[in-house]
Amino acid sequence: MNILFLHQNFPAQFRHLASTLAKDPQNTVVFGTTRKNGSIAGVNKVIYQPTRQPHPDVHYYVRPLESAVLEGQAVYRVASQLKERHKFEPDIVYAHSGWGPGLFMKDLFPNSQYLCFFEWFYHAHGSDTDFDPAFPCNEETEAKLRIRNAPILIDLYSCDRGLTPTHWQQQQFPPEYHNKLTVCHDGIDTNFFRPKSDAKLVIKPTDPIACPSPLDLSEVDEIVTYVARGMEPYRGFPQFMEVVEQLQQNRPQCHVVIVGEDRVAYGSPRKDGKTYREHMLEQLDLDLTRIHFTGHLSYKQYLIVLQASSVHVYLTYPFVLSWSMLEALSTGCVVVGSKTQPVEEVIQDGVNGILVDFFDTKAITEKVNNVLDHPEQMQMMRERARQTIVENYNLDDLLKTHLAWMQGQ
Incomplete structure (x- = not known):
């Protein structure tokens, strides 16, 4: 043929x-x-x-x-x-x-x-x-x-x-x-994107601008992850950064890992010429020592990030569903996702993930805090998340x- x-x-x-x-x-x-x-x-x-x-x-x-x-x-x-x-x-x-x-x-x-x-x-x-x-x-x-x-x-x-x-x-x-x-x-390659109970986040990103030195969070217990091709409103990047500001106020041991490039993949760039990352870093009061921008990662490094994730945040407009959300579920992440149609097709709130209003950053923060406060109680949700992908998206x-x-x- x-x-x-x-x-x-x-x-x-x-x-x-x-x-x-x-x-x-x-x-x-x-x-x-x-x-x-x-x-x-x-x-x-x-x-x-x-x-x-x-x-x-x-x-x-x-x-x-x-x-x-x-x-x-x-x-x-x-x-x-x-x-x-x-x-x-x-x-x-x-x-x-x-x-x-x-x-x-x-x-x-x-x-x-x-x-x-x-x-x-x-x-x-x-x-x-x-x-x-x-x-x-x-x-x-x-x-x-x-x-x-x-x-x-x-x-x-x-x-x-x-x-x-x-x-x-x-x-x-x-x-x-x-x-x-x-x-x-x-x-989704469920044989590759699979959980690892003792995962430690130690990677050496290849983007020297985004992450000039190796990233070692092996001693960190609270790791919030976010993945998108670009840092843009379509994938809720501004809302996520507001959540990070709120998290940092009450969780001094919490670290945030952001995988993706400082660009717009979907939607329009800012009219002032700044990237959304630049804008949000200017607007918010953030501890940058606990926020790690990795840039683009190899699949192996990306997998390590997901395996070490304490809670993964995925926000999207009612638009094309990202592979990254399904890959996070396959890896057994607890996903706090936006209550928008593409996400609702996969995640049932409280069963295989957590749904929350896209624009309600206070509610998103509360959901993330709850996951971080009760890691043992999230094991069943992690297992159901993976089961969803194995059964329907393998x-x-x-x-x-x-x-x-x-x-x-």
């Missing part, structure tokens, strides 16, 4: 699929991407690059659409060379929808099955956009988001089948396309389901 994966990043959600398919000598696996770094054994990586950026004179509502068209055009050119020079004709084209890589694949490969990974459908109201009062939605945002869905709608129409990771994410797509969408998470199980879905079974 010939398979063509398409994703801006590499390998992203397709890592396990591509790796597994490439192990079969009867398969030829090609991965089209803009990212030059990284490799997977047996996977033929092909780099594509749009010829230019969206034109500055194009109406700003339309720039994301033009960007998607340019990306789709770049993929079409590279895939045409595969077809003409190497006689590569995929049985399956599997693209990440939204950024445009697969827009024209049905034209180039009309006999191929065109599959799409659908992560998000944009709404001005009722999900992430109008969730935070600090960032009110206006008519400009409404108009931009309506056009932002254009490449996604083209994929919804063109694809033979689509997949989305959670029921909450599926609900964001137009109901008339739900019959095309299967819910299947990409899966990579080995979902990978089989995902592969069967790809082949139309």
Whole structure:
């Protein structure tokens, strides 16, 4: 079987699929991407690059659409060379929808099955956009988001089948396309993300700016952890830092470990040019000797952080659910999470985690304090947290389901 994966990043959600398919000598696996770094054994990586950026004179509502068209055009050119020079004709084209890589694949490969990974459908109201009062939605945002869905709608129409990771994410797509969408998470490696009862947090981060020296918290009993790609409102970073300030006032032995980069992955940067980390450090009265920013970590170091966590805080707008929350549950963390729809799909309050209002920093602090005050009483919750992931999000199980879905079974 010939398979063509398409994703801006590499390998992203397709890592396990591509790796597994490439192990079969009867398969030829090609991965089209803009990212030059990284490799997977047996996977033929092909780099594509749009010829230019969206034109500055194009109406700003339309720039994301033009960007998607340019990306789709770049993929079409590279895939045409595969077809003409190497006689590569995929049985399956599997693209990440939204950024445009697969827009024209049905034209180039009309006999191929065109599959799409659908992560998000944009709404001005009722999900992430109008969730935070600090960032009110206006008519400009409404108009931009309506056009932002254009490449996604083209994929919804063109694809033979689509997949989305959670029921909450599926609900964001137009109901008339739900019959095309299967819910299947990409899966969590529960053999890797597993508890370790005697874990000690000793790591040497590789980001010399975020963490210039090794981090040794082996003698610390209270470790509050937070993980996100970026430090931004979408993942509740400002609220979390307010919680840290409150915790430090009454818990002199408590340390906080923040994994992630000082950037915005989702949403908009601050208009004053400062990062949200810089802003919060200026606004709050904090003991910086007990707050540890690690920057980006390797998976092994990240695992150590989760295994040593006394309590893990996960906050999110009603948006795409982070892998990190599921990985924390798999590792047996006590997760204090926001009472928002993506989190509520996984966590049952008081059973396998703790839910609290996203904006109520006092309540979040109280929940964290309660976990830290009663560590022995949290063992059952830790076990149920892991059980939730093992039973419903285990990579080995979902990978089989995902592969069967790809082949139309």
